Amino acid sequence: MSVSVTCDRVVKKYGDAIIIPDLSLNIHNGEFFTLLGPSGCGKTTLLRMMIGFNSIEGGAIKFDNRIINDMPVSKRNVGMVFQNYAIFPHMSTFNNVAFGLKNRKIPKAKIEKRVDEILKIVHIQDLRDRMPDRMSGGQQQRIALARAIVIEPDLLLMDEPLSNLDAKLRIETRDAIKNIQSNIGITTVYVTHDQEEALAVSDRIAVMKDGVIQQVGTPKDIYNRPANRFVATFIGRSNIIEAKLITKNLKRSILFQDGFIASLDTWNDEALSLPDESSILISIRPEEFIIRDTNDGFGGIVRSKTFLGPNTYYNIETSYEQVLEIIQTSDELHELKKDDPVNIDFAHHKINVFNADGSKNLLLGVDSNE
Ligand SMILES: Nc1ncnc2c1ncn2[C@@H]1O[C@H](COP(=O)(O)OP(=O)(O)OP(=O)(O)O)[C@@H](O)[C@H]1O
Numbered sequence: 001m002s003v004s005v006t007c008d009r010v011v012k013k014y015g016d017a018i019i020i021p022d023l024s025l026n027i028h029n030g031e032f033f034t035l036l037g038p039s040g041c042g043k044t045t046l047l048r049m050m051i052g053f054n055s056i057e058g059g060a061i062k063f064d065n066r067i068i069n070d071m072p073v074s075k076r077n078v079g080m081v082f083q084n085y086a087i088f089p090h091m092s093t094f095n096n097v098a099f100g101l102k103n104r105k106i107p108k109a110k111i112e113k114r115v116d117e118i119l120k121i122v123h124i125q126d127l128r129d130r131m132p133d134r135m136s137g138g139q140q141q142r143i144a145l146a147r148a149i150v151i152e153p154d155l156l157l158m159d160e161p162l163s164n165l166d167a168k169l170r171i172e173t174r175d176a177i178k179n180i181q182s183n184i185g186i187t188t189v190y191v192t193h194d195q196e197e198a199l200a201v202s203d204r205i206a207v208m209k210d211g212v213i214q215q216v217g218t219p220k221d222i223y224n225r226p227a228n229r230f231v232a233t234f235i236g237r238s239n240i241i242e243a244k245l246i247t248k249n250l251k252r253s254i255l256f257q258d259g260f261i262a263s264l265d266t267w268n269d270e271a272l273s274l275p276d277e278s279s280i281l282i283s284i285r286p287e288e289f290i291i292r293d294t295n296d297g298f299g300g301i302v303r304s305k306t307f308l309g310p311n312t313y314y315n316i317e318t319s320y321e322q323v324l325e326i327i328q329t330s331d332e333l334h335e336l337k338k339d340d341p342v343n344i345d346f347a348h349h350k351i352n353v354f355n356a357d358g359s360k361n362l363l364l365g366v367d368s369n370e
């Protein structure tokens with residue numbers, strides 16, 4: 001039976017180094033949950049605490065309501081898939097997958113039936129008797145996945161399972177993992193530092209930095225309403241623009257450095273209570289800009305452009321000398337040239353606004369721990 005996983009004020013230390021200072025998380029039963037963050041932020045460390053390869057220096061990890069801090073690995077019933085396949089090179093697909101069942105002293109006929117079922121689920125039944133050295137990385141990773149799920153674990157952990165695969169195979173295997181997970185409905189904690197992969201597979205994502213959770217939410221929440229500057233720039237690309245908060249016609253508004261003013265209706269209480277002239281940071285994604293023929297928006301000069309097929313990518317310098325990354329749908333009729341003067345507006349409902357140090361989003365609809 002699949003379980004929920006709760007981390008309650010978890011602490012991890014290696015010697016004197018505090019890797020995870022105080023981490024709390026609720027992972028729901030059956031969900032595909034991803035830990036996403038830069039290299040060294042503690043993703044593998046936390047996963048290893050869940051399976052039992054790492055000790056816990058404070059707080060508790062629970063499977064449903066059971067605290068598992070001191071439970072031996074063999075009692076936890078957790079399946080794990082590693083980055084480097086970790087399958088036995090001298091065993092056929094069948095024997096690799098059957099290995100965990102043989103250890104459990106299950107009758108031979110039952111093992112055969114169960115392994116064949118799993119091979120079908122992960123679509124490698126044709127490779128049943130083949131040896132790993134005659135298979136692609138993606139096929140080997142499917143064996144590793146089959147081996148992890150054949151024991152009917154309560155929890156499936158995957159640590160960067162796609163990072164050794166080339167780009168095309170990565171997408172194919174990623175989609176297969178997502179489908180298999182949703183068919184068998186097992187709680188899955190997936191680790192990656194690839195933000196696109198996280199957006200594609202996850203029900204929810206926890207963005208981590210330096211052992212601290214920055215935001216937990218659905219891929220859409222996190223992309224559209226990042227909780228802070230780090231999340232806005234780590235997930236997708238964002239231009240960060242310094243501006244001031246002002247009040248104009250009784251409305252809280254943004255004053256850009258070249259005098260352009262944009263009013264928003266979606267401020268949170270903190271934004272409403274900040275004094276006029278407070279410094280703020282505006283976060284605008286490249287695709288959220290709109291280049292206008294009118295005078296709305298900032299003035300700028302096209303400094304360079306790159307044609308990328310469906311989209312064209314521009315570097316545009318504002319009058320206050322910030323170079324913005326802007327993406328527009330390629331359109332020969334409205335193609336801009338180097339040194340063209342332009343006016344740049346943006347989709348006002350899509351941008352995000354942070355306080356001066358970038359630690360908090362000042363708009364409504366942001367939940368950093370949902
Ligand atoms: N056994 C260990 N002893 C001491 N420090 C360790 C040990 N294992 C990991 N660390 C440190 O803990 C921190 C977190 O490492 P971890 O492997 O969890 O990062 P990660 O988020 O998985 O990174 P990556 O994306 O590179 O795999 C790093 O600073 C790392 O150097």
Ligand SMILES: [Mg+2]
Pocket residue numbers: 043044045159
């Ligand atoms: Mg790691």
